[in-house]
Amino acid sequence: MEDGASDWVLHVDLDQFLAAVEVRRRPELAGRPVIVGGSGDPTKPRQVVATASYEARAFGVRSGMPLRAALRRCPDGVFLPADNPAYEAASTEVMDTLRAPDLAVEVAGWDEAFVAARTPDPEALARRLQAAVRDATGLSCAVGIGGNKLQAKLATGLAKPAGVARLTDAEWEAVMADRPVDALWGVGPRITANLAALGVHRVHELADATPQRLAERFHPRIAVWLHHLGQGRLDSPVDPTPRAPRGRSHEQTFATDLTDRAVIDDHLGALSRQVADHAVADGTAVARVAVKVRFAPYFTKTRIRKLPAPTVDPQEIAAVARALLDGFEPLRPVRLLGVRGEYPPPA
DNA sequence: TCTGGGGTCCTAGGACCC
DNA sequence: TCTGGGGTCCTAGGACCC
Numbered sequence: 001m002e003d004g005a006s007d008w009v010l011h012v013d014l015d016q017f018l019a020a021v022e023v024r025r026r027p028e029l030a031g032r033p034v035i036v037g038g039s040g041d042p043t044k045p046r047q048v049v050a051t052a053s054y055e056a057r058a059f060g061v062r063s064g065m066p067l068r069a070a071l072r073r074c075p076d077g078v079f080l081p082a083d084n085p086a087y088e089a090a091s092t093e094v095m096d097t098l099r100a101p102d103l104a105v106e107v108a109g110w111d112e113a114f115v116a117a118r119t120p121d122p123e124a125l126a127r128r129l130q131a132a133v134r135d136a137t138g139l140s141c142a143v144g145i146g147g148n149k150l151q152a153k154l155a156t157g158l159a160k161p162a163g164v165a166r167l168t169d170a171e172w173e174a175v176m177a178d179r180p181v182d183a184l185w186g187v188g189p190r191i192t193a194n195l196a197a198l199g200v201h202r203v204h205e206l207a208d209a210t211p212q213r214l215a216e217r218f219h220p221r222i223a224v225w226l227h228h229l230g231q232g233r234l235d236s237p238v239d240p241t242p243r244a245p246r247g248r249s250h251e252q253t254f255a256t257d258l259t260d261r262a263v264i265d266d267h268l269g270a271l272s273r274q275v276a277d278h279a280v281a282d283g284t285a286v287a288r289v290a291v292k293v294r295f296a297p298y299f300t301k302t303r304i305r306k307l308p309a310p311t312v313d314p315q316e317i318a319a320v321a322r323a324l325l326d327g328f329e330p331l332r333p334v335r336l337l338g339v340r341g342e343y344p345p346p347a
Numbered sequence: 348t349c350t351g352g353g354g355t356c357c358t359a360g361g362a363c364c365c
Numbered sequence: 366t367c368t369g370g371g372g373t374c375c376t377a378g379g380a381c382c383c
């Protein structure tokens with residue numbers, strides 16, 4: 001380009017988002033270890049940490065940790081229940097702030113977004129976005145800069161908290177080569193285990209593995225994707241198209257397992273009502289109903305059924321949910337129940 | 348440390364029709 | 366006639382992410 005501008009992807013990631021929203025509305029919590037998750041009562045079992053503030057992380061509290069473990073590590077922590085509507089509203093504030101005529105913004109979750117931009121100085125743009133978010137919402141974020149979404153996303157990890165970092169083809173090898181493969185976005189425990197079986201543990205080993213070799217353990221398409229991932233390549237473009245939800249689910253883990261079918265049916269009724277309400281709020285209807293059951297000790301099954309016609313009637317959704325549950329007879333003790341409503345595919 | 352809740356996307360296999 | 370091939374719909378579940 002004559003003007004020296006190039007195409008960049010920026011990844012904006014809000015710092016300790018849930019905890020930050022809680023501190024914003026209760027400033028007296030600033031500087032204290034704040035732990036968000038579950039009902040907010042850390043003495044109850046079967047609940048985990050959703051987000052911990054940096055002060056709480058200093059005590060070893062991590063996302064996904066049981067609340068009881070967090071309480072042991074951080075007895076003076078402030079434990080708060082998750083307030084999803086508040087986080088959703090705060091997220092909308094942030095995303096609206098990021099959107100500008102010359103930027104394509106893809107919302108990637110409550111607390112993160114990808115931004116595509118053509119600019120000669122992506123660091124300056126990153127600082128500008130950070131300032132805009134801070135001025136408009138009081139929240140701080142880290143920004144990663146890359147040549148694609150993968151690079152930008154991983155750069156954010158280097159930028160936290162509140163910083164800016166760049167990871168492009170030029171830096172990829174120096175930064176990523178020796179890191180374990182699960183540092184890559186999209187590589188979880190199963191893929192890591194399958195790669196280990198091929199003797200591939202580090203990113204540079206993945207980059208050097210041919211798709212043919214990877215196809216010994218993976219679907220050919222996955223093999224190609226992994227091969228590219230190791231080299232820092234990802235084709236997926238930033239897509240600013242607003243995404244309509246595919247469905248809504250509600251689930252609940254019980255402090256003690258349920259065995260009484262009548263009690264189970266009551267819970268399915270309540271979950272079905274929430275799903276129906278959500279469909280109405282989304283301006284659509286439920287076309288398929290899924291039931292998720294986690295049996296004791298920890299074994300999960302899902303069943304789904306298409307309805308004769310889409311509905312928002314909670315009774316009808318509940319009736320199908322109960323019928324689906326019948327398919328699991330004889331019923332073992334139930335640890336979790338979930339109901340999901342899937343919306344009709346876009347026309 | 349006994350393991351939440353809410354999502355997305357993808358694949359495989361059976362049923363069914365021509 | 367016991368056997369084929371293609372296409373589509375539907376369900377189960379894998380895998381990952383925040």
